[in-house]
Every structure is written in C-alpha cells, then in structure tokens.
Amino acid sequence: MSYLTDPWKLAWRGLDVDSLDRTESSFALSNGHIGLRGTLEEGEPRGLPGTYLNGFYEEHQLPYGEGGYGYPEAGQTVVNVTDGKIIRLLVEDEPLDMRYGRALSHERVLDFRSGTLRRETEWESPTGRRVTVRTERLVSFTQRAVAAIHYEIEPADDIQLVVQSDLLANEPIEQRSGDPRVAAALDNPLVADFAVADGSRAVLAHHTRKSGLRMAAAMDHTVDTKDNLRTNIHAEEDLARFTVAVDVPRGGRLRLTKYLGYGWSANRSVPALRAQVEAALDGALQTGWEGLLAEQRAFLDRFWAAADVEVDGDERVQQAIRFALFHVLQAGARGETRAIAGKGLTGPGYDGHAFWDSEIFVLPLLTYTVPEAARDALRWRHSTLDKARERARQLGQRGAAFPWRSINGAECSAYWPAGTAAFHVSGDVAYATAQYVAATGDEEFDRECGTEILVETARLWMALGHHDPHDGFRIDGVTGPDEYSAVVDNNVYTNLIAQKNLREAAAACGRQPDLARRLEVTGEELSEWAKAADRMAIPYDRKLEVHEQAEGFTAHAEWDFANTPESGYPLLLNYPYFDLYRKQVIKQADLVLAMHLRGDAFSPEEKARNFAYYEARTVRDSSLSAGTQAVLAAEIGHLDLAYSYLLEAAFTDLDDLHSNSRNGLHMASLAGAWTAMVAGFGGMRDHDGRLSFAPRTPPALNRFSFRMRLRETCFCVTVDRESATYRVVAGPPLHTSHHGEAIVVEPGAEVTLPIPPAPEPPKVSQPEGREPRGRG
Numbered sequence: 001m002s003y004l005t006d007p008w009k010l011a012w013r014g015l016d017v018d019s020l021d022r023t024e025s026s027f028a029l030s031n032g033h034i035g036l037r038g039t040l041e042e043g044e045p046r047g048l049p050g051t052y053l054n055g056f057y058e059e060h061q062l063p064y065g066e067g068g069y070g071y072p073e074a075g076q077t078v079v080n081v082t083d084g085k086i087i088r089l090l091v092e093d094e095p096l097d098m099r100y101g102r103a104l105s106h107e108r109v110l111d112f113r114s115g116t117l118r119r120e121t122e123w124e125s126p127t128g129r130r131v132t133v134r135t136e137r138l139v140s141f142t143q144r145a146v147a148a149i150h151y152e153i154e155p156a157d158d159i160q161l162v163v164q165s166d167l168l169a170n171e172p173i174e175q176r177s178g179d180p181r182v183a184a185a186l187d188n189p190l191v192a193d194f195a196v197a198d199g200s201r202a203v204l205a206h207h208t209r210k211s212g213l214r215m216a217a218a219m220d221h222t223v224d225t226k227d228n229l230r231t232n233i234h235a236e237e238d239l240a241r242f243t244v245a246v247d248v249p250r251g252g253r254l255r256l257t258k259y260l261g262y263g264w265s266a267n268r269s270v271p272a273l274r275a276q277v278e279a280a281l282d283g284a285l286q287t288g289w290e291g292l293l294a295e296q297r298a299f300l301d302r303f304w305a306a307a308d309v310e311v312d313g314d315e316r317v318q319q320a321i322r323f324a325l326f327h328v329l330q331a332g333a334r335g336e337t338r339a340i341a342g343k344g345l346t347g348p349g350y351d352g353h354a355f356w357d358s359e360i361f362v363l364p365l366l367t368y369t370v371p372e373a374a375r376d377a378l379r380w381r382h383s384t385l386d387k388a389r390e391r392a393r394q395l396g397q398r399g400a401a402f403p404w405r406s407i408n409g410a411e412c413s414a415y416w417p418a419g420t421a422a423f424h425v426s427g428d429v430a431y432a433t434a435q436y437v438a439a440t441g442d443e444e445f446d447r448e449c450g451t452e453i454l455v456e457t458a459r460l461w462m463a464l465g466h467h468d469p470h471d472g473f474r475i476d477g478v479t480g481p482d483e484y485s486a487v488v489d490n491n492v493y494t495n496l497i498a499q500k501n502l503r504e505a506a507a508a509c510g511r512q513p514d515l516a517r518r519l520e521v522t523g524e525e526l527s528e529w530a531k532a533a534d535r536m537a538i539p540y541d542r543k544l545e546v547h548e549q550a551e552g553f554t555a556h557a558e559w560d561f562a563n564t565p566e567s568g569y570p571l572l573l574n575y576p577y578f579d580l581y582r583k584q585v586i587k588q589a590d591l592v593l594a595m596h597l598r599g600d601a602f603s604p605e606e607k608a609r610n611f612a613y614y615e616a617r618t619v620r621d622s623s624l625s626a627g628t629q630a631v632l633a634a635e636i637g638h639l640d641l642a643y644s645y646l647l648e649a650a651f652t653d654l655d656d657l658h659s660n661s662r663n664g665l666h667m668a669s670l671a672g673a674w675t676a677m678v679a680g681f682g683g684m685r686d687h688d689g690r691l692s693f694a695p696r697t698p699p700a701l702n703r704f705s706f707r708m709r710l711r712e713t714c715f716c717v718t719v720d721r722e723s724a725t726y727r728v729v730a731g732p733p734l735h736t737s738h739h740g741e742a743i744v745v746e747p748g749a750e751v752t753l754p755i756p757p758a759p760e761p762p763k764v765s766q767p768e769g770r771e772p773r774g775r776g
C-alpha cells in the first residue's frame with residue numbers, strides 16, 4: 001500500500017498495521033515546539049507512539065569500552081512526553097479498535113494548506129454496531145503551546161457512546177535502543193509532580209530524573225451534542241481522563257473538541273508551568289476550534305505564498321516536494337531558540353539530536369522562505385556558545401567548537417573520529433549565519449548573535465590550523481562530511497568552509513567595529529585571518545586533474561564495488577571502519593558539497609571532472625547526499641541524473657528508501673528535495689551574499705516554478721524549456737542574475753530571458769548497484 005497522489009495532501013486509505021510506524025512519521029504534526037506523531041486517536045493499533053517537546057530530554061551515561069581524554073560523559077535522549085492525543089471510544093461496550101470488527105472505510109489525510117491531519121473511519125463493531133468517526137487535529141503554528149483535536153462520531157443507529165479523553169504519561173513503548181543505559185533512562189522517564197482535574201480540564205506535571213527538566217501537559221474540552229450526557233474527570237500521577245457518556249440517536253452526532261497545552265522548563269517551578277499551560281488552554285478556548293483552524297490556514301497561506309514550488313509534469317513529485325516543504329516548516333516554525341533535530345519532532349531517531357544537517361541542509365530553505373525560523377535556530381546555536389567555547393578549551397583549542405550531535409549544546413557523540421573530529425560543524429554554523437545575514441540584512445541578529453558566532457568559529461580555525469612554508473595554511477586531523485574517511489589532513493570541504501568563515505568573520509567585524517572591540521578582535525588577528533584564508537591548502541591531484549577530497553585520498557586503494565553485494569549496504573553496518581577509512585569509498589557528498597557551497601572556488605571544468613571522479617565512488621549510505629548530487633549534476637549538464645537524485649531525496653521518506661522512516665523523517669533529505677529544485681534546476685547560488693540563478697528544466701518536466709524571499713522582496717521564478725521568467729510578488733525590486741547576466745526585476749514588470757543550452761558533460765557512472773533510487 002502507499003500514499004494517494006494529490007498536489008496538496010498526503011492521504012492513506014485503509015488500515016495497514018505493518019505500515020503504521022512509518023505513516024505515523026509522515027502524518028506527524030509539529031510547530032517546532034510540540035511534535036505529535038500520527039498515531040490513531042484510540043491509541044491502538046500503533047507503530048511507535050511519540051509526543052515530543054523540543055529541547056526536552058533525559059540524560060544518560062555514554063558507553064565506552066576504553067576511555068580517553070575529552071570524551072563526552074553524558075548522552076541526551078529525547079523523551080516521549082505525556083500523550084494528549086488519546087481519545088478512546090466505546091460503542092455500546094466495545095472499544096473501537098480497528099483490528100477487530102470491520103473497517104468499512106478508513107482514510108487519513110495530511111493537508112498541507114490547512115495544516116491538519118484528518119481521519120474518517122467507518123467502523124462496524126464485532127457485534128454489528130456501526131459508527132463513523134471523523135477527527136481533525138492540529139499543532140498550532142500561531143499558538144505555540146497549543147494542539148487541538150476535533151472529534152466527531154456519527155452512529156448509524158441509536159447507540160450509547162462513551163468517550164475517554166486522556167493525558168497519559170510514561171506510556172509503555174517498546175524500547176529499541178541497543179544500549180541498555182539509554183533504554184533504562186527512557187523506561188518510565190517521567191516522575192510525577194502534580195495532578196489536578198476539575199470540570200473538563202486536567203493538568204499533569206512531571207520531571208525527568210537526571211536532566212531535571214520539568215514539563216506540564218494540560219487538556220480541556222468542549223462537548224457539543226443535543227443529547228443528555230454524563231461527564232466525569234479524574235487525574236492520578238500518570239493519567240488524567242475526561243469521560244463523556246451519551247446516548248446518541250440515529251442521525252445524531254457527538255462532537256468533542258480537545259484542547260492541549262504543553263510547556264517545559266529547566267528553571268520554572270511546577271506552579272509556574274501549570275499556570276503557563278492553563279493560560280495556553282484559555283487562549284485556545286477563547287480562539288475556539290474554528291478560530292484555530294482559521295489561524296492555521298492563514299499562517300500556511302502566508303508560507304506557501306513565499307515558499308511554494310510548482311512542478312508541471314510529475315504529480316507525485318509535486319506532492320513530495322510540498323510534503324517536504326511542509327515538514328521542514330513544521331520542524332522549525334516555532335522552535336524559538338531551540339535546535340532543529342535531524343528528524344525534527346517526528347520520531348525518536350538519532351535520539352532527537354541536532355546535527356550539521358540543520359545549518360547546511362535545512363536552514364537554507366528556511367532562510368529563503370521563513371527567515372524568522374532560520375534566525376531562531378541560529379539563536380539556539382548562539383545560546384550554546386559558552387558550551388562550544390568550553391569544548392574548544394577542553395580540546396586545547398581557541399574560539400568555539402560546536403558539537404557534532406546534541407540537544408542542549410553539549411557534545412553527545414561517543415565516537416570521536418566522526419564526532420569531535422568533524423570540526424566542519426563550526427564552519428557550517430558560520431556558513432548558515434553568514435547566509436542568513438546576507439539574505440535578510442537582519443542587523444539586530446548580526447549584532448546580537450551573528451558576529452560573535454563568526455568571530456568565535458574563526459578563532460577555532462586559527463587554533464586548529466598552521467602555516468606550512470610549502471602547502472600554505474593546513475588543517476590536519478579532521479573529519480569532513482564523508483564519514484567513510486576520518487581524521488584526514490586538509491579536507492577540501494572543511495578548508496573551504498573555514499576559508500569562508502575567516503573572511504565572513506572579518507567582514508562582520510568591519511560591519512560591527514564596536515562589537516569587534518568588545519570581542520577583543522585586534523588588527524593583528526584580522527590580518528592573520530586574511531592570511532590564513534588566502535593561503536588555505538586545497539589539495540589537488542595534478543596527474544588525475546581532480547581535487548583530492550582530502551590529502552592523499554586519490555592514492556588510496558579503490559573499493560571493490562563489483563564484489564560488494566546489495567546486502568552489504570549500508571557499508572558501515574557490514575564492513576569495518578578501518579577498511580572504509582583507507583579506501584576510496586565515499587558515504588556522502590563531500591567534495592561535491594564543497595563544489596555546491598563554495599562553487600566560487602572551482603572552475604566549470606574542475607567541477608565536471610571532480611563530479612565524474614567522485615560520482616563513481618559515492619555510495620550514498622547517508623540520505624544527506626542525493627540533494628547535493630542533484631545540484632552538481634544539474635550544474636554540469638546531467639539533467640536526467642539530477643532528476644533521479646531529486647526523486648531519491650524527495651522519496652526518501654515517502655518510499656522509505658532507508659527502511660528507517662519509522663524513527664522519524666529525514667529533515668535534511670526533505671530539505672534536499674527543495675535544494676535539488678531551487679539550487680539544482682533553478683541554479684540558485686549565493687556566493688558572496690549575492691543571489692544568482694542559472695535555471696534549466698529537466699526533460700522529465702514541462703516547467704516548474706519556485707518562490708523565495710530575499711530581504712523585503714518575495715519573488716517567483718518560472719522556468720520552462722526555453723526561458724525563465726522572474727517576477728516580484730511583493731516588495732521592492734529584485735537584483736539578481738540569470739546565467740551570468742545581471743538583471744533588475746521591478747515590481748509589476750516580469751523579466752523573461754532565454755535559457756542557454758546545457759553544457760555537454762563527460763559521461764558519469766555510479767558504483768555498481770548504487771544508481772539513484774527513485775520511485776517505488
């Protein structure tokens with residue numbers, strides 16, 4: 001079974017118990033603060049229930065066979081908090097459970113414009129009683145602490161119905177962590193502090209044992225029926241239940257709206273949290289269900305007006321791209337100084353950690369469509385600067401070393417070759433910071449956060465690198481994006497991102513001289529940054545005429561792809577790291593990513609040769625790769641190949657290409673689908689803070705268009721086979737370029753320009769069996 005195709009919705013018809021866990025990820029609702037997986041209201045059958053609050057985690061010890069200096073001690077894991085989604089229904093005395101009786105029809109629909117998850121089920125109980133249940137739920141974009149569920153039952157005959165609406169903490173779930181320490185930390189993770197119930201409202205407050213974070217969840221209800229009803233509410237430590245019993249005649253209906261309020265804090269007291277969630281409920285009740293729907297719709301109308309991507313020629317791709325945009329929006333919309341995790345708030349995968357995924361893959365999309373969300377995610381990084389400074393100090397460096405994976409800003413990676421040594425993450429944070437400031441001109445952010453991030457990360461490179469009389473400024477012993485190489489010298493990606501970091505830090509100090517003084521940046525330091533950036537070592541193999549991903553890479557033995565069976569992938573689970581590390585096999589775009597983000601550092605000929613070389617050695621065991629390969633394939637002229645990579649990025653979750661969507665959606669890959677369209681086929685680049693386009697339509701499409709924001713301007717680019725049209729949707733004129741030609745697009749006056757023929761690219765191939773995977 002699979003999803004039904006619709007340009008603005010994702011729908012699933014019928015109940016497929018085995019697919020529940022992955023559809024729960026796709027049907028997850030979130031606003032970046034609260035995340036509700038798409039479990040059925042009645043709680044069962046279920047795949048993997050989950051309710052998350054961004055930043056709310058439990059701590060546990062990290063496992064080490066052998067210790068070492070500077071290893072992080074504490075791990076962090078996202079907690080499944082109090083579940084407010086549950087609404088159980090008894091039809092006469094039979095619980096609605098779709099594994100029993102007969103589901104005459106059952107459909108769930110995630111609507112990208114209303115921002116709600118709808119469900120309609122016609123069910124016949126084992127004794128032949130029929131009801132139709134219609135539900136709609138939302139996690140509010142406008143009222144950050146609020147979620148709501150509208151629940152309607154229509155019986156086919158006179159019937160007695162009992163509805164039980166719950167808040168359930170410490171929900172028993174199967175723990176899938178291989179590490180007993182994590183499993184123990186997550187077994188009954190919440191300790192009850194407080195429970196109260198009155199009227200139709202209840203509040204439960206809990207805290208975690210080790211991280212000491214406190215949370216509260218509250219629910220309130222309105223019930224709408226013409227019939228006599230009896231209600232009851234009670235609360236105990238881990239359960240609050242509001243019950244409605246009513247006799248509904250044939251043709252009648254019972255409608256119930258459940259309002260949920262969530263809050264957490266490391267500092268605030270239980271009474272303060274209670275007050276906060278109750279206030280959230282009062283606000284939501286005041287707005288009412290219809291009001292919440294209207295606000296949600298208006299929020300999304302604004303989003304789509306500035307972010308939509310339209311695809312003419314492939315309906316499933318159209319759906320997949322809007323699905324991707326919707327979920328990336330959900331991950332970041334109201335995070336407000338919290339991280340955007342690798343899975344957003346759609347599942348427990350990666351323990352709920354945020355990675356460089358956020359700055360390099362997710363934030364570009366947000367920066368150009370919902371810049372406030374990008375700003376807030378960068379403010380989270382800024383709020384962790386003290387921890388990053390401390391980590392740099394601990395590692396004997398200067399400046400700030402941001403963690404490889406984290407929830408609260410402290411490093412949680414227990415594997416230092418792909419964690420601590422992946423210093424590029426600090427350059428990635430700097431990259432996203434500079435990109436955001438250039439795209440928005442947000443001076444306040446630049447003053448309060450941006451410049452400080454840029455300066456402290458620049459200092460890290462100066463401490464990590466050194467000048468060599470022959471090679472220039474070397475950065476040795478680091479791990480680049482490709483995790484099948486580790487602790488290498490002069491990784492081109494890292495060095496180019498460091499080079500940009502150093503230059504952007506200097507530029508920021510030029511913009512903010514007072515701040516630079518406060519940060520004790522001296523003239524001497526500025527000239528050291530400039531010298532290091534100018535002399536940055538970029539290894540190049542003159543014989544092969546390609547860049548070396550890192551020094552010596554092209555001299556390594558080749559991987560024996562011909563004798564690697566399909567079942568050998570992902571390689572990290574089937575071959576030892578030592579062997580991966582010493583061979584020319586690439587997990588994910590690394591040099592190719594450098595050619596995207598720092599395309600200004602390569603000539604077109606170098607890009608074509610490098611792409612062909614690395615394409616033949618990249619296995620894409622990470623979902624982060626396909627979007628980037630699409631971008632370079634498109635630039636080089638491989639439009640069909642770029643399209644296949646777009647499909648792989650766009651369908652990673654919808655087709656569950658990595659067989660792990662049950663643990664949550666891959667935010668970087670979803671964002672990668674946008675990147676493949678906008679930076680791939682749209683040819684969007686923003687080197688040196690200037691936006692440029694070089695669009696080309698792939699043969700599989702008739703035309704496509706995309707919308708973006710740049711400073712005060714919202715604009716649309718429409719591309720067909722022959723030409724591209726630029727149009728200002730709102731705001732002042734747009735200054736950009738089209739295939740190298742500078743253009744100014746005035747509001748009200750479209751600019752249409754021809755598309756030059758694509759270059760003739762050299763032939764490329766992938767490792768055997770690793771061709772892009774597209775559509776199931």
Ligand code: BGC
Nearest residue numbers: 342355356357481483622624
């Ligand atoms: C990738 C990393 C990525 C992480 C989280 C790993 O498989 O290699 O680059 O940050 O997943 O998505």
